[in-house]
Amino acid sequence: MELTLSIAIGVLTGSGVWLLLRPRTYQVIIGLSLLSYAVNLFIFSMGRLRVGAAPVLGAEGALEAGYTDPVPQALVLTAIVIGFATTALFLVVLLAARGLTGSDHVDGRESR
């Protein structure tokens, strides 16, 4: 499971960084989204991976079995909300730039 998750994070990050460095605004925003998915998974994995465990303490407060760290899950939730909002904002700016410059190049004009 660790291997699958690491590969997933790695592939997402790699594609995200590559797209982020592309000259089209649409590629940049997709790159940023992929990167934020990768980061969200990464935060989640920092709470250690456990299958079938709830992020709440049992009635006895037993720590050893059936318990997963709830803090990273709360962090991921916050990060998702913030990332969603900023991506939406970026999308608006992207459209405004497209309308004003007539080009979807990040610099507003084609490089020659």
Added chain:
Amino acid sequence: MMDWARHLIIVPILLPLVTGAALLLIDEVRHGLKALISMTSTLLLFAATLALMRIADGTPVGNDALSWSYAIGSWPAPFAIVLVLDRLAALMLVLTSVLAIASLGFSLARWHKAGPHFHTLFQFLLMGLGGAFLTGDLFNLFVFFEVTLAASYGLLLHGSGMFRVRSGLHYIAINLAASLLFLIGVSMIYGVTGTLNMADLAVRLPTVPPDNRMLLASGTAILGVAFLVKAGVWPLCFWLPSAYMAAAAPVAAVFVLLTKIGFYVLLRLSLLLFGSEAGELTGFGGMVLLTGGMATVAFASFGVLASQAMGRLAGYSVLVSSGTLLAAVGMGDTSVVSGALFYLVSSTLSTAALFMLIELVERAREPGADLLTVTMEAYGDEIDLEEDEPAEVGVIMPGALAVLGICYGCVVLLLAGLPPLSGFVSKFAMLTSMINLDGLGSPMEVPARTWVLVALVILSGLATLIAMMRTGIRTFWAPLELIVPRVLVVEVAPIIMLIALCFFLTLAGGGVLNYTDAAARSLHIPASYIGGVLESVAPPGNSEAVPR
């Protein structure tokens, strides 16, 4: 301590939040009412931050009660978010509110009408700044950072226009990427230590097993890179001059503070986490900050000299000051940090004054007459500034060009660090302590890199002086076609206020240095910060609200 004073610490977050939200409900056409509410709230914020500064300054140095924490919702410290007040945080808060008053006052002439929701965004920016300076929790810091940045995206685009949208696009993309680095760093630190509370982190750091140290160090390094992007260190700073040049004048004036958050967090974390008790991680990253800061100063000095447009020149002077500050953090010495804090206040005020001054001065220029500004015109920078020229109402400033010239001269003195103003005092304080680490006349050998830094700081002052003199002569003495700009009193007043504050800083230099000394000393005793946070008790009077 009285009950109300205990809750005062949350005012810098709550007041702008409530005001900003309330302003959303008021119709966009009622500019006067919106401006009145926004200004009143900012003045109240200033009063509150002054009171907080008095409280922070009242705590004795060397004592354990140096900083003072507030548990939000009365949850005990390591488990929930705390706000922490100490001298450094109080200083940054007062600086924020002073700048806010100045730039809000400036915007009242016409900028606040140039687009929707200016006042709301402005208040949210203040909220984010207040939260970032007060919070004692790493993830909460991220949240307040994002609040600040989200508001700053809106403010940067305020007034619209092609140039603004294009540099806004770059600004947002870079800051989003930096925020992702921030998250990676924070989660790595959590993964290793299991805490996000800064004080708790400082306690647990020396106990981290050696095989996890590398992971922790990389986590903090990634976190540091995120702040270095915001602080504009070379080579992560190429976005900054364009973005600051594109922003409307009052917005650019507040943005000067945004680079200082990066400095603030780096200063706080490096002294708290990697102080003398951190074992083999002591002084981690100091060398990077020092060399990065020096490279930034060098790069920005060339930038200042090469700038044709005044806005770009101001953008590069922001970089000069942030490079100097980062190098001072890298030195990490108490008295250097004290001088750097003085320099922070002085340079922030004067750079903000410069940004506002530039807008007024540019009006004196015939568009296109000055050959050197042609390149700037081609980018469509000036065109959208002229949008509501006939709408100006208010008292027109008499002798505008003379007043502007005198203000410009003062700002040059301040930024270049020439006597007699506070720019000189602060640079002098910083440089003296750099070459006399053990106090005056000590026999200690000064390392070569310190001499390089001293030379760079002085040369950057020279570069600023040359570049600004050149621009000043071109603008005030030898314009091809002299136009007396229409300048309103309400636009000049904030600039004069900021410069007068710098005069005050010069006159009260001793008192200010005492304060920054105490702030720097308390930063160098991490135990006092840790004690202030972890031994905090629930506020008196509502102890029954403590959850089980």
